[in-house]
Amino acid sequence: MALDKTEVEKIAHLARLHISDAEADEVTSRITDILALIDQMQSVDTDAVEPLAHPLDMVQRLRRDEVTETNRRDELQRLAPESQDGLYLVPKVIE
Amino acid sequence: MIERTIAELAKAMELGEVSSVELTRDYLDRIKKFNGILNAYITVCEESALAQAKAADVARAKGQSNPLLGIPLAHKDIFCTEGVKTTCGSRMLDNFIAPYNATVIEKFNTAGAVTLGKTNMDEFAMGSSNETSFYGPVLNPWNTARVPGGSSGGSASALAAALCAGATGTDTGGSIRQPAAFCGITGFKPTYGRVSRWGMIAFASSLDQAGPLARSAEDAALMLNVMAGGDSKDSTSADVPVEDYTAGLGNSLDGLRIGIPRQHFAEGLSEGVETAIRAALTEFEKQGAILKEIDLPNNHLSVSAYYVVAPAEASANLSRFDGVRYGYRCDAPLDLEDMYKRSRSEGFGDEVKRRIMVGTYALSAGFYDAYYRKAQRIRRLIKNDFVKAFEEVDVVIGPTSPHTAFELGSKSDPVSMYLEDIYTIAVNLAGLPGISIPAGLSNNLPVGMHIVGPDFAESKVLNVAHQYQQGTDWHKQKSAIAAKEV
Numbered sequence: 347m348a349l350d351k352t353e354v355e356k357i358a359h360l361a362r363l364h365i366s367d368a369e370a371d372e373v374t375s376r377i378t379d380i381l382a383l384i385d386q387m388q389s390v391d392t393d394a395v396e397p398l399a400h401p402l403d404m405v406q407r408l409r410r411d412e413v414t415e416t417n418r419r420d421e422l423q424r425l426a427p428e429s430q431d432g433l434y435l436v437p438k439v440i441e
Numbered sequence: 442m443i444e445r446t447i448a449e450l451a452k453a454m455e456l457g458e459v460s461s462v463e464l465t466r467d468y469l470d471r472i473k474k475f476n477g478i479l480n481a482y483i484t485v486c487e488e489s490a491l492a493q494a495k496a497a498d499v500a501r502a503k504g505q506s507n508p509l510l511g512i513p514l515a516h517k518d519i520f521c522t523e524g525v526k527t528t529c530g531s532r533m534l535d536n537f538i539a540p541y542n543a544t545v546i547e548k549f550n551t552a553g554a555v556t557l558g559k560t561n562m563d564e565f566a567m568g569s570s571n572e573t574s575f576y577g578p579v580l581n582p583w584n585t586a587r588v589p590g591g592s593s594g595g596s597a598s599a600l601a602a603a604l605c606a607g608a609t610g611t612d613t614g615g616s617i618r619q620p621a622a623f624c625g626i627t628g629f630k631p632t633y634g635r636v637s638r639w640g641m642i643a644f645a646s647s648l649d650q651a652g653p654l655a656r657s658a659e660d661a662a663l664m665l666n667v668m669a670g671g672d673s674k675d676s677t678s679a680d681v682p683v684e685d686y687t688a689g690l691g692n693s694l695d696g697l698r699i700g701i702p703r704q705h706f707a708e709g710l711s712e713g714v715e716t717a718i719r720a721a722l723t724e725f726e727k728q729g730a731i732l733k734e735i736d737l738p739n740n741h742l743s744v745s746a747y748y749v750v751a752p753a754e755a756s757a758n759l760s761r762f763d764g765v766r767y768g769y770r771c772d773a774p775l776d777l778e779d780m781y782k783r784s785r786s787e788g789f790g791d792e793v794k795r796r797i798m799v800g801t802y803a804l805s806a807g808f809y810d811a812y813y814r815k816a817q818r819i820r821r822l823i824k825n826d827f828v829k830a831f832e833e834v835d836v837v838i839g840p841t842s843p844h845t846a847f848e849l850g851s852k853s854d855p856v857s858m859y860l861e862d863i864y865t866i867a868v869n870l871a872g873l874p875g876i877s878i879p880a881g882l883s884n885n886l887p888v889g890m891h892i893v894g895p896d897f898a899e900s901k902v903l904n905v906a907h908q909y910q911q912g913t914d915w916h917k918q919k920s921a922i923a924a925k926e927v
Contacts, residue, residue, distance in 0.1 A: 349802075354798070357798050357801050357802050357805070358798065360801050360805065361756060361760075361785075361797050361798060361801040362760075362763070362778075362781040362782050362785055363782060363785055363786050363789075363794055363797065363798065364782040364783055364785075364786040365786075365794075373794075373795070373798070376795055376855055377795065377798055377799060377802070379854070379855065379856050380748060380795070380799050380855060380856060380859075381799070381802075382856075383744065383745055383748060383856050383859065384745045384746075384748050384749050384799075384803075384812065384816075385745075386741075386742065386745040387742055387745045387746060387749070387812075387815050387816060387819055388811075388815070389742075390739070390742060390819070390822070392815060392818035392819060392822065395818040395821050395822060396818070396821055397814055397817030397818050397820070397821060398817050398818075398820040398821035398824055399647065399817055400647055400677070401633040401634075401647065401648075401824070401870070401871060401872020401873075402632075402633060402634055402679065402872055402896065404634070404677065404679075406676060407676045409673070418540070421540060422540055422766075423766075425537065425538070425540065425766070425767040426765075426766055426767060427764065427765075427767075427770035428770075434765050434766055436765055436777055436780060437774050437775070437776050437777050437779070437780055438776070438777075439776075439777050
C-alpha cells in the first residue's frame with residue numbers, strides 16, 4: 347500500500363514527530379517500502395486463528411492495593427529540563 | 442588472563458593467580474588502547490570498576506566465593522545503571538543519568554561482579570548492524586571494515602576484542618544472537634519472561650529479553666544463573682523457578698533429536714555459511730544425535746509480522762520521550778506541540794522515527810485489524826509451527842544469520858537490513874530460548890549456529906551448545922584485536 351504525503355503528515359502528527367519538507371519524500375518512500383514488506387502477511391488466511399498477544403499467553407498479575415513505593419520526587423525531578431516547586435515546567439498550554 | 446572464560450577466571454582468582462583489581466586493570470588498559478578504534482563502549486566506569494574489584498578481592502579474602510565474584514563485565518547501554526549515564530545509543534538520553542539500577546544490574550552487583558562500562562548499541566535497540574547509534578558505529582574486531590551486528594554490537598565487539606570477560610545484551614528480533622554470530626562469540630536469548638525487564642529501556646514489550654554474551658555456553662549458563670528470576674517489578678516476568686543452568690551442561694547428546702528446518706536452508710543463505718553449518722551438524726551426529734528435516738511453514742511471514750508488532754509496540758513505548766520529565770528537550774520551544782515535535786525529531790535518529798511512524802500507522806484507526814491484529818494471528822501460527830516441531834524433535838538447529846558480517850554502510854535500504862534477522866525473528870515472536878555459538882569461519886569471518894529449544898528449556902539449549910563446544914574449538918578462535926596486546 348503506497349502512502350502519500352498527506353497521510354505521512356497525519357501519522358507524523360499522531361506520533362508528535364516533525365517531518366520537514368526536505369525529508370518528506372524520502373520518509374514516504376521508505377515507509378511505503380516497509381509497508382510492502384508487511385503486506386506479505388495478507389497472503390495467508392488467518393480468519394480462524396486466535397491472535398497471540400503474549401508469547402506465554404500470560405494474564406496480567408494483580409497485587410494488593412498497598413503502598414510499596416517510596417516517594418523520590420525531588421531526586422527524580424533533578425533529571426527534568428525544567429522544574430519548580432515539585433512541578434514540571436513546559437511552554438504555556440492555555441491561551 | 443584476559444581471554445580466559447569466566448569459569449577459568451573464577452578458578453584463577455580462587456587460587457590467587459590473579460586478583461579482581463589486576464584483571465579489571467588489564468581490561469581497562471585494553472579499553473584505553475582499543476576502544477578508540479572499535480567504539481564498543483560509550484561510557485567507561487574506571488573509578489567505580491576498580492572500587493568494585495577491590496571490594497570483591499576483600500570479600501574473597503573473607504571467604505566469600507561465587508562464580509561471578511570480581512568478574513569484569515560490560516553492560517549494554519539499555520540497562521539503567523544508578524548514577525551512570527544511560528543513553529540507549531540515543532541523543533534523546535545523552536543527558537540521562539539513571540536514578541536506579543535495572544534488576545539485571547542489581548543482580549550482578551549482588552553477585553559481586555564488576556561493571557567496566559556501558560556498551561554502544563543501535564539506537565533504542567533498533568538495528569542489526571550497530572550503525573544507527575548516536576555515538577557512531579561499532580566495528581567488528583575480526584575485520585574493522587565490517588559491522589559487529591546489532592543491536593548489541595558494542596557488547597559483542599567488546600567481548601570478541603577481549604575488552605571484558607562477559608557482557609549483557611538484549612534481543613528483540615535477534616539482537617544478541619546475530620552480533621554473537623558476526624563476532625564469533627556465544628550469545629543467548631532466554632525464554633521470554635525468564636529475565637526481568639525492570640530498568641531495561643523498553644523497545645517492544647512482548648518481544649524484548651535480556652541475556653548473556655559470553656566466551657562459552659558454560660559462561661552463558663553462569664551468567665544466566667545470576668540474571669534469571671521472576672520479579673514483582675516486572676509483571677511480564679515468569680514465576681518459573683530458576684534452575685542451576687550449569688547442572689545439565691555435561692549431559693550426553695546420545696539420542697537427541699535435532700530438527701533442521703527446510704526453510705532455514707533455502708534461498709538467501711550464503712554458500713559459505715551453509716557449508717560451515719552442515720559441517721558443524723556432523724559433530725552432533727558424532728555425539729549420537731539424530732538429525733531430522735522439519736518444516737516451519739510460516740517462517741517466511743515472520744519478518745513481516747515482526748515489522749508490525751515491534752514498531753507498533755515501540756511507538757507506544759517511545760511516546761514517553763517528550764522532553765517533559767527527562768531526556769532531550771529542544772531549544773526555545775514556541776509552544777507545547779512544538780516542544781514535543783522538535784524534542785522528539787531532534788532527539789531520535791532516522792531509523793527510530795521510521796519505526797515509530799510505521800507503528801503509529803499500524804495501530805491507527807482503520808488499520809489496527811489489518812495490521813496489528815493480523816500480525817498477532819501470524820504470531821500464533823509461527824508459535825504453533827514450533828510447538829508442532831517440538832513434538833518430534835528436542836531442539837531446532839540452523840544458521841543464525843544468512844551470511845557473515847557485512848561491510849559498514851553496505852545496507853542502506855531498511856528492508857534489506859530487516860531481512861538480516863530472517864532466522865532469529867521467529868524465536869522472539871514465539872518467545873522461545875535461542876543461542877548462537879561459533880561454528881566455523883567463512884572468508885576469515887565467524888559463522889554462527891543457532892540452537893532453539895521449547896519454552897523454559899534453557900538447560901537443554903545450553904547443554905547442546907556446551908557439548909558441541911567440548912568436541913570443537915571454534916569458540917576459542919581469536920579475533921584480530923583479541924590477539925593484539927596492549
